[in-house]
Amino acid sequence: MDPLETIIPIDGRYWSKLEELSAYFSEYALMRERIAVEIAYLKKFVEEVEREKISELPLNWKEALTIIPSEFTIDDAKRVKEIEAEVGHDVAAVVKYLREKLRDLGLEDLAPYVHIGLTSEDVTNLAYSRLLAKFNREALLPNLVKLLEQVAALSLEHVDTIMLGRTHGVPAIPTTFGRFLANYAYRLAKMADEIYGFRFPGKFGGAVGDHSALKFAYPDVDWIRFSREFVESLDLEYVPASTQILPHDKVSQYLMRVSLLDSILSNFCRDLWLMSALGLLVFTIKKGEIHSSTMPHKSNPILLENAEGAFDLASATGSYIARRLLSSRLHRDLSDSIIKRFYGLPLSLTILGMKNLSKALERMTVKKEEMLKEVESxxxxxxxxxxxxxxxxxxxxxxxxxxxxxxxxxxxxxxxxxxxxxxxxxxxxxxxxxxxYIGESEKVTLILLDEVEKIYKKITDYLAEVQS
Missing domain, CATH: 1.10.40 (Ribonucleotide Reductase Protein R1; domain 1)
Structure with missing residues (x-):
């Protein structure tokens, strides 16, 4: 499909800015992650539950299994979709595909143990949580840290740049532009602090959460211990209270935090826009850009406006998803499945907003003389x-x-x-x-920036550690 034919602008108009997010939110990414979870479970199951089978397997059986998710291609994903068209179930299609691959690798003896005792949600909830965790540390946090660095640097640069404070939209008393920016830097840092070390959840309990099938077939295994160890081996937080699905409370917490971040950033865009309208900020236009089809003189804050819209839509859809996922009928209904497939909508919009806001800040010129003149007048x-x-x-x-x-x-x-x-x-x-008449403006700015620096260092150290 040509990008011009897509329904959602994320996959069309904004694709060039967001294509790396396909690694977290595409159907291909979900398939690959489901396969990785299935293979990890199969390895642990064979090693701990069906140990006697190991002697019948090739010496490199574990390495051969590892190849399946690591070398999963788009053509492989198309094969999964072919199977799904026959069976009408996405996870069942993954299971059939894996059995085919095992036969191809000479590991057909393991075929009976693929997905044994599991419900599809045992695999899917872990796949989604792993994808969200990767998105958080590989996409959201790096973009947020870049923004935080930009705003903090601008705040320090303008620590003594006098500006007129406005309340209710009308003149109040003087402050500094650095103090104005430090307030946002501090708020962003506090939100980043809540997001950076977020532990995503996982459950592993069978059809209604009681490990019934596995306990029936293998009564001597401590399946609660097994499940906890397996979930934690995937670097997720084990949730023992589950039905057929993982309660979405923690994922909803994450989405709400990101939605709050979106709202803060949207407010920041509006404030910068207002200062631009007052002639206190200018956003330079790139050579060749056209900002009006009829007025050649126009230089509009289009990056800010685009970012504001993206943040507002991200906040609205993200908070809706967070609230809606808290509801599930009895032990499970399928309404959450379609909603989770849209995780990429608000989170991609968040990244789009961050990138446009970051670019706007790079193009921003502060009219210090105009700010001072306004105050003195x-x-x-x-x-x-x-x-x-x-x-x-x-x-x-x-x-x-x-x-x-x-x-x-x-x-x-x-x-x-x-x-x-x-x-x-x-x-x-x-x-x-x-x-x-600026009171403790400069002192408060430096205090806030000191707190921002502490959080910034903590997060950058964390990112360096997880990426090493």
């Missing part, structure tokens, strides 16, 4: 400082006095101050420029 931002200082001097209704004076104009504010304060204090108070 608004002396009324000192009204808060004046009324608090007057209250310190024991003037009870200082707020009302300054508020009334403001209605008459700034000169009236100064006259009011002069009549209320001793001359030496008046001179000291009015000597403060709006651009210096």
């Amino acid at each position: 608004r002396p009324e931002v000192l009204a808060e400082a004046y009324q608090v200082y007057m209250r310190r001097m024991g003037i009870e209704n200082a707020y009302e006095i300054i508020q009334d004076a403001l209605r008459e104009g700034w000169d009236e504010v100064l006259r009011t101050l002069k009549s209320a304060l001793p001359e030496e204090l008046y001179d000291e108070v009015i000597s403060v420029k709006p651009s210096r």
